Amino acid sequence: MDLLYKIFVDPFLQMGAAPDLLVQTLWEGLVAGVLYSLIALGFVLIFKASGVFNFAQGIMVVFAALTLVGLHEHGVPAFVALALTIAVMFCLAFAVERLILRPLVNQPDIILFMATFGLTYFLIGFGELIFGGETKIMIADQLWLPRGAIELKMAGGFVSIQKIDIAAAIIASLMVAGLAIFFQRTRIGRALRAVADSHRAALSVGISLEQIWVIVWFAAGLVALTTGIMWGARSDVSFALDVIALKALPVLILGGLTSIPGAIVGGLIIGVGEKLGEFYWGPLMGSGIESWFAYVIALIFLLFRPQGLFGERIIERI
Amino acid sequence: MRAAGGPDVAVGDVLLSVENVSLAFGGVKAVSDVSFDIRKGEIRAIIGPNGAGKTSMLNIINGFYHPQKGRITFKGQTRAKMRPHDAADGGIARTFQNVALFRGMTALDNIMAGRTLKMHSNFFWQLLRYGPAMREETEHRHRVEEIVDFLKIQEIRRVPVGRLPYGLQKRVELGRALAMEPDLLLLDEPMAGMNLEEKEDMSRFVLDVNDHYGTTIALIEHDMGVVMDLSDRVVVLDHGIKIADGTPGEVKSNQAVIDAYLGVAH
Numbered sequence: 001m002d003l004l005y006k007i008f009v010d011p012f013l014q015m016g017a018a019p020d021l022l023v024q025t026l027w028e029g030l031v032a033g034v035l036y037s038l039i040a041l042g043f044v045l046i047f048k049a050s051g052v053f054n055f056a057q058g059i060m061v062v063f064a065a066l067t068l069v070g071l072h073e074h075g076v077p078a079f080v081a082l083a084l085t086i087a088v089m090f091c092l093a094f095a096v097e098r099l100i101l102r103p104l105v106n107q108p109d110i111i112l113f114m115a116t117f118g119l120t121y122f123l124i125g126f127g128e129l130i131f132g133g134e135t136k137i138m139i140a141d142q143l144w145l146p147r148g149a150i151e152l153k154m155a156g157g158f159v160s161i162q163k164i165d166i167a168a169a170i171i172a173s174l175m176v177a178g179l180a181i182f183f184q185r186t187r188i189g190r191a192l193r194a195v196a197d198s199h200r201a202a203l204s205v206g207i208s209l210e211q212i213w214v215i216v217w218f219a220a221g222l223v224a225l226t227t228g229i230m231w232g233a234r235s236d237v238s239f240a241l242d243v244i245a246l247k248a249l250p251v252l253i254l255g256g257l258t259s260i261p262g263a264i265v266g267g268l269i270i271g272v273g274e275k276l277g278e279f280y281w282g283p284l285m286g287s288g289i290e291s292w293f294a295y296v297i298a299l300i301f302l303l304f305r306p307q308g309l310f311g312e313r314i315i316e317r318i
Numbered sequence: 319m320r321a322a323g324g325p326d327v328a329v330g331d332v333l334l335s336v337e338n339v340s341l342a343f344g345g346v347k348a349v350s351d352v353s354f355d356i357r358k359g360e361i362r363a364i365i366g367p368n369g370a371g372k373t374s375m376l377n378i379i380n381g382f383y384h385p386q387k388g389r390i391t392f393k394g395q396t397r398a399k400m401r402p403h404d405a406a407d408g409g410i411a412r413t414f415q416n417v418a419l420f421r422g423m424t425a426l427d428n429i430m431a432g433r434t435l436k437m438h439s440n441f442f443w444q445l446l447r448y449g450p451a452m453r454e455e456t457e458h459r460h461r462v463e464e465i466v467d468f469l470k471i472q473e474i475r476r477v478p479v480g481r482l483p484y485g486l487q488k489r490v491e492l493g494r495a496l497a498m499e500p501d502l503l504l505l506d507e508p509m510a511g512m513n514l515e516e517k518e519d520m521s522r523f524v525l526d527v528n529d530h531y532g533t534t535i536a537l538i539e540h541d542m543g544v545v546m547d548l549s550d551r552v553v554v555l556d557h558g559i560k561i562a563d564g565t566p567g568e569v570k571s572n573q574a575v576i577d578a579y580l581g582v583a584h
Contacts, residue, residue, distance in 0.1 A: 187437045194420045194431045201418035204380065205498060206406025206435040 011280035020157025025279045026272060031165040033271020034172045038227040039244055040251040040263035041176070042220040047257050048196040049216040050101065052112045056119040058245020060221060063123045064089060065228030065237045069139055070131035078142035089221030097213045105209075124239060133239065138232030140164065145233055168230040175226055176264060179219065183260070188215060196258070250298035256308030266309060273297040330358035332391075333502060333534050334379065339388030341374055341558075348374040349385070350558045356502065361528055362536045363549035363566075367578055371558040372538045373415060376504050379536070380412050381405040393501070407435055411500035413491045415507045415538075421480035425490045428479055429465055432497030433458045465493050468530075469523060485516040492523060496531075503527065505537040509544055517544060524548060546570065554578070 015022045039057065046054040067088050071081035100115050140147065146163035183189040194202045195212045203209065231241060247270075255266025277293040301309065335355040341348045349371040356362045364372045377383040379390065381400040389396050392408060400408075411432070420428050437454055466472055469489050474482060479490055488508060495503055508524065509517045521544055527533050539545050545552060546566040554562040554569055556578040562569050569575055 187434060190423075190427060190431055191434055193423060193427075194434075197420035197422050198418045200382070200414065201420060201494075202431075203382070203402040204406065204412050204414075204418070205432050205494060206403055207431075208403045 006284055007281070014280060018157070020154065020159055021279075023154060024159050025275050027159065027161060027165075029272030029275030030268060031162075031168065031271070032275060033268035034169050035227060035231055035244070035267075036247050036251050036271050037264045037267025038172055038175070038223055038230070039248040040255060040267050041179070041260065042223040042227070043248055043252055044255075044257065044260055044263045045179075045216050045220045045223065049192050050112075050195075050213055051109060052101075052116060053109070053257075054220070055113065055116040055245070056123060057220065057224065057248070058241070058243070059120045059123045059127075059239075060089075060092075060224040061228045061231065061244065062237070062239055062241045063092075063127050064221065064225035065138065065232045065241070066127050066131045066136065068225070068229065069136045069232070069237050072139050072142065073136075078139050081139075082143065085225060086222065089225055090218050093214050093217035093221055096217050097210055101213050102210065128239070135236045135238040138229060138237050140229075140233040143229065145229075162234075164230075164233050168233075171226060171230070175223065176260070179260065182219075188212075192216065247294065250294040252308075253295075253298040254301050254309055256310045259308070259310035262308055262310030269301075270294045270297060332356070333358045334390070334392045336375075336379070337389045337391070339375075339378060339385045339390065341371075341378060341383055341385045347558050349378065349555075351388070352555065352558070352560045353388075354553045354560065354563055356534060356536055357551075358534055359528070359532055360534060360550040361524070361548055362534075363545045363552045364536060364538050364555065365540075365542075365545055365552060365569075366555035366561075369557070370555040370578075372555055373506055374558075375555065376412065376506055376536070376538065379405070379502075380410050380504060406498065409498075409501035410504065411495035411498040411502070412504035413488070413495050413506060413508060415510065417484070417487045417491055419479045419487055419491055419494070422478060424476050425471060425479055425482070425493070426462065426466070426475045428490055429462050429493045429497045430458065432494040433462065435498065462497055465496050468496075468526070469493050485512050485519075488512070488520065489523070492520075492527075496527065496533075499531075500533060503533050503535045505535060505539075507538050507540065509539060509541055517541065521548060 039061065042057040042060070043054060046052055046057070064085060068081055068085045071084055072078055076084065096119065100119065101112070104112055104115060145167055149160045149162050150166075152159045152161060181189075183192060191202070191207045192212055192215070194205070194207055195209060199209065202212075227244075228237070228241070231244065235241075251263060251266040251270050254269060255262025255264075274290055274294050274297070277297075278290045282289040332355045335353075337353045339352050340350050352371075352375065364375055366372050374383060378385050381402040381404060384399050389398070390400065392400075392405075392410070395408075397404075420431060423431070437458060466475055469492065471486065471489055471493065474486060474490075479487055482490065492505075492508065495505075505524070509520050512520065524535060524537070525548065528535055537548070539548075549566055551564065552562075552566055552569045553560060554572070554575050556574075561574040561578055562572040564572075
């Protein structure tokens with residue numbers, strides 16, 4: 001009885017007793033959620049267009065961030081380094097299409113999935129070789145990202161908001177809006193959706209698969225770079241960052257592998273759920289709840305919507 | 319419907335010719351040493367029993383498969399290897415045996431996708447939906463609406479095609495191919511799985527496309543009645559080998575064709 005009280009009643013009483021803490025927790029959750037969304041977005045882009053579950057998305061985040069910081073360390077001005085990193089991500093997309101996707105075209109999905117494992121370890125080794133394995137500091141100031149915090153008086157207390165988090169939220173929203181317009185409005189966007197639906201039909205109307213693959217991998221690379229900068233600015237840039245790819249899995253389960261809105265809403269739900277769980281229910285079971293709580297949330301949603309929140313309804317003609 | 323040998327559109331020069339084409343998958347010979355041609359403005363049927371190599375033939379023509387031997391000449395250009403993109407760019411459009419549509423997109427967007435190669439405006443204008451891109455989009459929408467009217471699918475324009483019944487999906491697929499304004503239209507079993515009424519509609523569309531736009535059509539079909547009514551000339555394949563080629567009347571009375579379809583006592 002006591003345990004049930006602690007699980008189902010007490011946390012809510014705490015929330016009511018200190019609303020400013022609740023707001024603070026929600027905000028932190030949303031901020032973490034934005035980053036999860038961005039990572040998941042990278043997965044969704046590639047999965048939609050090429051049907052490949054890209055295991056290397058996590059390491060692409062690290063690789064992009066490392067390239068940016070590494071170039072700056074070698075004396076390249078920050079914004080030139082940013083432009084060069086974007087160029088590097090394009091070259092990566094191009095190389096992936098030429099060296100991995102094209103030779104493996106029409107192979108079963110599992111083969112392509114395994115190939116992205118290979119890409120992951122290649123990028124780890126290559127990144128370490130060139131930029132070294134030590135932890136680096138993101139060049140946030142040089143990129144004009146704000147630092148410091150704002151104290152807001154609300155809900156009967158103070159809520160502290162990091163400026164970098166506000167910037168992250170704004171940049172992520174712009175990025176998502178840009179991608180949405182790109183997908184819905186442009187010829188290439190329509191071609192991307194066409195390829196996602198049927199390869200042979202897309203080929204038959206003259207859409208070039210090779211070109212589309214380069215574009216989506218490049219888009220995923222840009223998303224990875226953004227994620228890398230934002231994440232790196234909050235902690236450090238190191239290869240340990242690649243575990244954040246694992247954070248994207250529950251988001252993908254929740255949002256559906258093929259849905260961009262799903263990745264975003266899923267990311268926010270997981271972020272908020274995780275922080276609330278950690279703060280209010282965490283003490284009940286000791287610490288460490290953060291590493292698995294996201295999966296519990298995803299599983300609960302799956303019970304009710306097996307295709308994910310926004311996943312395509314599976315309608316089979318029988 | 320149409321008397322053999324008396325088409326409304328002037329049947330002209332050779333548009334596409336296939337010479338001594340062979341295609342094998344490992345040890346399985348899909349097509350062996352097949353030659354035939356398709357002339358401008360005609361409706362050419364490719365028929366044959368199951369596994370005769372008909373679909374392989376279409377896939378060779380639009381570049382999905384590359385034959386190991388033989389040559390294909392399209393509009394006077396001979397190419398050893400044609401990629402699907404080049405085929406589409408050169409004016410070959412097609413439909414598929416078991417409907418290949420962009421299921422998540424509306425009928426309108428599907429047909430619009432057929433105009434991919436016709437749109438050239440700058441990418442950034444498109445993002446902004448302003449200037450030349452807007453004009454281009456409007457112009458192409460106009461053409462697409464014409465096709466929608468032509469195929470009588472006005473009321474399902476905004477419906478995601480995955481939800482449409484099979485007969486209408488086939489019609490949308492035809493629309494997408496027409497949007498490419500092709501010189502050569504390849505139809506792989508356009509009437510498969512349709513009821514009598516739908517078949518009549520589809521036959522009418524095929525004839526109208528041929529009359530109206532003067533589009534050359536090559537089609538695979540199993541319904542003999544349809545084939546005999548629609549086509550100007552028929553090529554018959556069996557086990558990857560060409561066994562007959564001629565007008566529907568000639569082909570119908572050909573002993574080899576009758577044997578292939580009915581079986582022959584050995």
